[in-house]
Structure formats: C-alpha cells, structure tokens
Amino acid sequence: MTTRQHPCASGKASVDRRAFLISLIAVCVSGATSRDAFSSPIENPFGRFGSSGKRPAEIERGAFAFQVDFELSEIASELASLDEVAAELSSTLKIPAPREKILARVLPDEASWRAFFQKTFPGVAYRTAMFERKEYLFDARKERLYAFRGPTLEVDLRHEGTHALLAASLRRSVPIWLDEGLAEYFEETPRERAENPDRTTKVVARLENGSFAPLERLESVSVMTAATNAFYLDSWAWTNYLLNDSSETRAIVSEYLNDLARSRPFAPKISARLKKTGGGEEALRRFYRARLQALQAVDANRREPPQSAAPTPKPR
Numbered sequence: 001m002t003t004r005q006h007p008c009a010s011g012k013a014s015v016d017r018r019a020f021l022i023s024l025i026a027v028c029v030s031g032a033t034s035r036d037a038f039s040s041p042i043e044n045p046f047g048r049f050g051s052s053g054k055r056p057a058e059i060e061r062g063a064f065a066f067q068v069d070f071e072l073s074e075i076a077s078e079l080a081s082l083d084e085v086a087a088e089l090s091s092t093l094k095i096p097a098p099r100e101k102i103l104a105r106v107l108p109d110e111a112s113w114r115a116f117f118q119k120t121f122p123g124v125a126y127r128t129a130m131f132e133r134k135e136y137l138f139d140a141r142k143e144r145l146y147a148f149r150g151p152t153l154e155v156d157l158r159h160e161g162t163h164a165l166l167a168a169s170l171r172r173s174v175p176i177w178l179d180e181g182l183a184e185y186f187e188e189t190p191r192e193r194a195e196n197p198d199r200t201t202k203v204v205a206r207l208e209n210g211s212f213a214p215l216e217r218l219e220s221v222s223v224m225t226a227a228t229n230a231f232y233l234d235s236w237a238w239t240n241y242l243l244n245d246s247s248e249t250r251a252i253v254s255e256y257l258n259d260l261a262r263s264r265p266f267a268p269k270i271s272a273r274l275k276k277t278g279g280g281e282e283a284l285r286r287f288y289r290a291r292l293q294a295l296q297a298v299d300a301n302r303r304e305p306p307q308s309a310a311p312t313p314k315p316r
C-alpha cells in the first residue's frame with residue numbers, strides 16, 4: 001500500500017483546469033487575443049526540442065504516439081501499466097476504441113521537464129504531468145499528454161492517460177465529475193484498489209458527518225475551479241460505487257458514455273438513470289459500509305502475528 005500525494009497537489013487538477021479553461025474560452029470568447037497561456041492556442045509544443053536539442057523520436061504504441069528522446073523500453077513497466085488502463089477502460093466501460101492518436105511527450109527527467117514546462121507554459125503552476133484536451137467543435141489538434149520519466153510517471157500516465165483515452169474514444173467532453181472520478185479510479189492498479197482502504201475510510205467519514213456530495217450536486221459542477229479535493233474524492237466515490245456495486249450500475253456508466261460517443265449530449269444524466277434502477281445514496285452508503293468492513297478484515301488479518309511454531313524438542 002502506498003501513500004501518494006493527491007493529484008490536486010501534484011498538479012493534475014490544475015492541468016485539467018487549464019485544459020478546461022482552454023475549452024471554455026474557445027467556446028465562450030473565441031476571438032479573444034489574450035496572451036494568457038490559458039487562452040492562446042499553443043503553437044505545437046511537440047515541435048519543441050528537449051534539452052538534448054535533437055528532435056525527439058516519435059513512436060506509435062497503441063493509441064499513443066510517444067515523443068521521447070530516450071529509448072521507450074526504459075519506461076516499459078509504466079507503459080505496460082498504461083496498456084492495462086486502456087484494456088480495462090475498454091472491458092469495463094465498453095466504449096469505442098480510440099478514434100485518433102494521442103500525442104504523448106515524455107521528457108527524460110525532472111530537470112528537463114521543468115525547463116520544458118516553464119518555457120511552454122509560462123505562468124502556470126508547476127505540475128508533474130498534464131493532459132490538454134482539444135475543443136471538439138473548433139479545434140483540429142490532437143489530444144496531448146505531457147509527463148516526464150520519474151517516480152510519478154506510472155500514476156501520471158494512468159491518470160492523464162484515462163482522460164486522454166476517454167477523449168480519443170468518445171470525441172466528446174465528459175462531465176467533470178465523471179472524467180475525474182474515472183481518472184482517480186483508474187490511476188490505481190486493480191491491486192491497489194483492492195487493498196487500499198484510505199479513500200474508503202475518508203468517504204465513510206464524509207457520509208457520516210453529512211458533507212458527502214449528492215450526485216446531482218457533482219453533476220451541476222461545470223467549472224474546474226469548483227473541483228476541490230473533496231470534489232475529487234466524492235467523484236471517485238460515486239464512480240467506484242457505480243463500477244462495482246452491480247452489473248446494473250456499471251452498465252449505467254457504460255451506456256451513458258456510449259450515448260456521449262453517439263453525440264447524445266442531452267441523454268439523461270447518470271443520477272436520473274440510477275434512480276430508475278433503485279440505486280442512489282442509500283445504496284452507496286451500504287456499499288461503502290460493507291467495503292470498509294471487508295478492508296478492515298483484510299487489514300486485521302495482515303497485522304495478525306504469525307502463529308508461532310511449536311517449540312522444537314531439544315535433542316536429547
């Protein structure tokens with residue numbers, strides 16, 4: 001079990017906020033001439049060279065076209081983890097295969113990442129990775145993911161890769177709560193999800209103290225500035241419940257995303273679909289109470305001291 005910095009602190013939230021702002025500005029005030037890094041379309045940063053000064057190689061791998069100036073095999077385990085996310089997204093959500101390539105620029109180390117980041121995104125708070133969505137109605141660019149080779153790469157690729165794969169598959173914006181809920185969910189490996197009681201404990205505490213957000217409230221959030229740590233946690237909680245309570249609740253997510261992929265933006269929200277099946281906050285409470293009990297039982301077993309072997313009789 002590992003304790004990780006929350007993505008908001010590591011910068012994912014801000015990244016998404018940035019991507020969202022680009023999208024918002026493109027829709028709402030297209031034609032703005034601000035030089036703000038958030039509003040001006042970024043000239044192809046993939047054309048910029050790394051610290052080596054050489055054009056990075058571009059290697060196609062699955063849905064991604066990686067731009068790196070090191071051997072891709074050096075991050076083989078992180079890429080295998082990203083492959084797992086792609087396979088799980090497909091098998092769990094049953095969404096279409098990605099319909100466009102995602103450009104993924106991976107810098108060789110943190111120092112070159114910092115230099116690249118500062119130069120490419122001046123004024124944006126530091127973060128370890130980012131995903132830049134395009135605006136589907138107005139923007140012909142590809143989806144872009146940025147990260148660097150380092151200790152956070154696996155989680156960064158899993159989280160930002162989830163956003164990227166969803167975007168490339170659906171070619172539509174996913175509501176913020178669900179986009180973040182899925183990215184938070186899939187950033188953990190299946191084993192971490194099964195063994196780590198941290199988020200579940202926090203969700204149960206929020207349910208008990210009355211601060212847990214109803215799904216309708218999350219669905220009403222349309223700007224990333226409203227996405228606090230609590231928003232991320234509650235979004236994860238609803239997503240985790242939906243994906244794991246029953247095949248019926250899981251199908252709700254799958255059908256909703258497929259409606260988005262089929263350009264049905266006014267299809268019923270997930271909360272409305274959930275009510276029809278009798279699911280909702282009461283069912284979610286039962287799900288987390290049971291989940292916490294199961295995790296605590298596993299934890300207690302793990303802490304149980306090993307049975308001491310019967311003393312070996314001394315040779316006489």
Ligand SMILES: [Zn+2]
Pocket residue numbers: 012013016159163179180183
């Ligand atoms: Zn995110």
